[in-house]
Amino acid sequence: MLPQAYVYPADMRATRDLLRRRMHLMRKRAEPLAHIQNTNSQYNLPEIGKKIAYQTNRAGVAERFPDPAVQKSIEVDLALIDHDDQLLRDVELSIRNTAKQHKANTLYLLRTVPGIGEILSLVLLDESHDIQRFPRVQEFVSSCRLVKGAKESAGKRYGTSGTKIGTAYLKWACSEAAVLFLRTHPAGQKSLARLEKKHGKGKALTVLAPQLARAVYSMLQREVVCERNLFLQS
Numbered sequence: 001m002l003p004q005a006y007v008y009p010a011d012m013r014a015t016r017d018l019l020r021r022r023m024h025l026m027r028k029r030a031e032p033l034a035h036i037q038n039t040n041s042q043y044n045l046p047e048i049g050k051k052i053a054y055q056t057n058r059a060g061v062a063e064r065f066p067d068p069a070v071q072k073s074i075e076v077d078l079a080l081i082d083h084d085d086q087l088l089r090d091v092e093l094s095i096r097n098t099a100k101q102h103k104a105n106t107l108y109l110l111r112t113v114p115g116i117g118e119i120l121s122l123v124l125l126d127e128s129h130d131i132q133r134f135p136r137v138q139e140f141v142s143s144c145r146l147v148k149g150a151k152e153s154a155g156k157r158y159g160t161s162g163t164k165i166g167t168a169y170l171k172w173a174c175s176e177a178a179v180l181f182l183r184t185h186p187a188g189q190k191s192l193a194r195l196e197k198k199h200g201k202g203k204a205l206t207v208l209a210p211q212l213a214r215a216v217y218s219m220l221q222r223e224v225v226c227e228r229n230l231f232l233q234s
Helices: 010-042 068-099 104-110 118-128 137-143 168-184 186-199 201-222
Strands: 149-153 156-161
Touching (some): 010 118, 068 118, 104 201, 186 201
């Protein structure tokens, strides 16, 4: 009555779990970064102007605040960020060394997609494992949590459901890749502008992420590198 669950290969489970742990560390690292920006706005100070996510831009950030107690609070945030940076470097190095044994050709193909770098390609590979286990592109996009299931009965539609069926990590990877794709791809920015006119600004990105997932599926099924226009035409 129930479809058989996919048995993930045992030799890749540890790397997949470590990638998920990295995401947890990244979210914890984002908390003090957000607190510094919020504190800066709270005291009506000028914008920092640089991305403090980079270590070279953090010099003098605490000294912007005149109150010693606030300075101490910001220093604690900066110390946490420095510590998390070191942990993340160690985790990512371990992931890279382990992932070399996994499908090298698939990793190479994924990195040809605009917006997909080293970490996102590893997440896509380790969360989906084998693209051949998805008979249709619709099943892959559904596994990425990028589409909603329809509730139908006797030919009538009663809305959607199943928003949490699939893998949250695949959804994050596709959504993040779509945002990064837009930063450096003028054609993608034009496509987003057209989607904004049709669907509104809030929904445009949610339409773009499934397009990327379909392009990835088509590319891996055919085992070819990504073409620049494939993403927008998928």
